[in-house]
Amino acid sequence: MDYLTTAESIFYWLTQYQISQRQIVARREKEEINFTLEHPIEGNIEVKEPLPEGKNFRSHGVGLRIIQKDKQKVVLEVYDHGGIFDPIDYSIPGDHYATTHFALLGAILFRERQQEDLLERVRKAIDFHLRTSKDEYYFGTWGYHWDFQNYAFLETYRLVNGFLSNEETKRWIKGLKSYRENSKNSLTNWIAMRAYSSLLRHKLFGTPVDKLKFMWRIRRVDKAQHSDGCYDDQRNFSRPIQYHVFTLGLLHRLYDLTRSEKIKKHFLAGVNYFTKFIDPDGCFNYLGRGQEQIFGYGVAIYV
Known part of the structure; x- marks a missing residue:
C-alpha cells in the first residue's frame, strides 16, 4: 500500500x-x-x-x-456540525485543531484524487471552523489554538481555491483576512507557525503588514537557534527535540515560499543536529516535552 x-x-x-x-x-x-x-x-x-x-x-x-x-x-x-468528534474525550475539541487539519488532509487528497466527496468533507470542516471561531468555540476548555488553525486553513484554501463557489470564496477569504493569533505565545514553534502564516497570507492576498510580520517573526526564530543547530523552544530554557523538528518542518515550508539561502542554512544546521538523535530503530523523540508523540514523528518524516 x-x-x-x-x-x-x-x-x-x-x-x-x-x-x-x-x-x-x-x-x-x-x-x-x-x-x-x-x-x-x-x-x-x-x-x-x-x-x-x-x-x-x-x-x-x-x-x-x-x-x-x-x-x-x-x-x-447543531453547533458542532462539520466538527471531528474525539472518541476518547467524547466531545469535539473545537478549541484545538483536529477539524482544520482534517480539512487540510482532505484538501491534499482532493488535489490528488479530484473526488467531490473529499471536497464536501473539507467544506463542512472549514464551515465548522468559520462558525465556531467567532466565539472561539463556546464549549472550549483550553485556550483557542489560533496559530495551528490559521496554518491549516491557509493551506487548505491554497489547495482548493478555484473549486469553491463565489460565495464560499468570499466567506473563506473574509475569515482568512480577519483571523486572530496567539501572539502572546513566545514558544519558537508557534512563532515559526505565525511567520509561515503571515508570509503565505501576504503571498495570497498581497497584505503589506503580513510581510512585515513575517520579517519580524523569522528574526525571532533565527535568534532561538544555537551554534550547534539546536532550536530552543522556550528561549534559554527548554529544548524539546519534538518542537525543534516541528520548527524545522516550518522552516522548510518557508524555504519553499522564499528560496532564501539564509533559511536553507538554518534548516540544514537544524537537520544536522536532529539526525544525531535518531537511534538504530528510528526512535528520536525521547527528550523534553512531547516525548514519543506521533506529532513529532510525522514532521520528522517530512523533514
Missing part, C-alpha cells in the same frame, strides 16, 4: 467522526425536550432531557444551540 492510499484510508476512517446533522426540531413537553440525535459513535439516540436554561448545551458530547422555541417545539442548530 502506498503512502497516498494509507493517508486516504485514514481520512475516510476519520469521516465517521465528522458531525453530519445540521438542525434538529425537538418536541417540547412543558420543560422537557425530546429529539433524535445522530451520534457518530452511538448511532441515532432518542434524547429526553430538561429544557436548558441557556441557549448552548451539549448532549452526549455534541454541542447544540437553541435558535427558536415555542410551547410545542424547540429548534436546535
Whole structure:
C-alpha cells in the first residue's frame, strides 16, 4: 500500500467522526425536550432531557444551540456540525485543531484524487471552523489554538481555491483576512507557525503588514537557534527535540515560499543536529516535552 492510499484510508476512517446533522426540531413537553440525535459513535439516540436554561448545551458530547422555541417545539442548530468528534474525550475539541487539519488532509487528497466527496468533507470542516471561531468555540476548555488553525486553513484554501463557489470564496477569504493569533505565545514553534502564516497570507492576498510580520517573526526564530543547530523552544530554557523538528518542518515550508539561502542554512544546521538523535530503530523523540508523540514523528518524516 502506498503512502497516498494509507493517508486516504485514514481520512475516510476519520469521516465517521465528522458531525453530519445540521438542525434538529425537538418536541417540547412543558420543560422537557425530546429529539433524535445522530451520534457518530452511538448511532441515532432518542434524547429526553430538561429544557436548558441557556441557549448552548451539549448532549452526549455534541454541542447544540437553541435558535427558536415555542410551547410545542424547540429548534436546535447543531453547533458542532462539520466538527471531528474525539472518541476518547467524547466531545469535539473545537478549541484545538483536529477539524482544520482534517480539512487540510482532505484538501491534499482532493488535489490528488479530484473526488467531490473529499471536497464536501473539507467544506463542512472549514464551515465548522468559520462558525465556531467567532466565539472561539463556546464549549472550549483550553485556550483557542489560533496559530495551528490559521496554518491549516491557509493551506487548505491554497489547495482548493478555484473549486469553491463565489460565495464560499468570499466567506473563506473574509475569515482568512480577519483571523486572530496567539501572539502572546513566545514558544519558537508557534512563532515559526505565525511567520509561515503571515508570509503565505501576504503571498495570497498581497497584505503589506503580513510581510512585515513575517520579517519580524523569522528574526525571532533565527535568534532561538544555537551554534550547534539546536532550536530552543522556550528561549534559554527548554529544548524539546519534538518542537525543534516541528520548527524545522516550518522552516522548510518557508524555504519553499522564499528560496532564501539564509533559511536553507538554518534548516540544514537544524537537520544536522536532529539526525544525531535518531537511534538504530528510528526512535528520536525521547527528550523534553512531547516525548514519543506521533506529532513529532510525522514532521520528522517530512523533514
